[in-house]
Amino acid sequence: MSMKLMSALLMSVGIGFAGAAWAAGGAADVPASVAEGKDFGCGAKGQKACPMQGWMKTVMQSATTSGDGAKIASALEYVASKPPPGMPKWVAISKDGAEKAKKGDIDGAKASCKACHDLYKAEYKAKLRDAAF
Numbered sequence: 001m002s003m004k005l006m007s008a009l010l011m012s013v014g015i016g017f018a019g020a021a022w023a024a025g026g027a028a029d030v031p032a033s034v035a036e037g038k039d040f041g042c043g044a045k046g047q048k049a050c051p052m053q054g055w056m057k058t059v060m061q062s063a064t065t066s067g068d069g070a071k072i073a074s075a076l077e078y079v080a081s082k083p084p085p086g087m088p089k090w091v092a093i094s095k096d097g098a099e100k101a102k103k104g105d106i107d108g109a110k111a112s113c114k115a116c117h118d119l120y121k122a123e124y125k126a127k128l129r130d131a132a133f
Contacts (some may be wrong), residue, residue, distance in 0.1 A: 040130040052133040072101035072109050084128055085118050
């Protein structure tokens with residue numbers, strides 16, 4: 001089994017456990033694009049950032065690092081407005097984090113980020129990393 005496929009399998013299992021609070025079911029299947037080793041032309045070392053990756057690094061990271069609840073809430077509301085297909089908990093997780101940020105619960109807002117990452121990051125990177133955001 002290739003290292004890439006093994007990593008994808010381990011991430012899928014991790015998503016099933018770590019995202020359990022948000023997920024209705026278990027771990028997702030390994031996407032075909034991971035097994036095939038699709039080259040997206042972005043996001044890897046030495047390549048330009050992928051669209052969402054670049055946005056996360058500039059906007060979301062800046063907001064969370066500042067600890068400014070209004071900025072975090074605004075960023076999470078933007079994320080909630082961009083749900084990818086096949087990721088049904090995306091909007092609820094983002095909106096929950098935005099509400100927590102508005103109330104000053106920065107750690108709670110960051111926990112929603114982690115929940116979304118645990119649930120969807122591997123699948124998003126495998127299928128949609130080059131999609132417009």
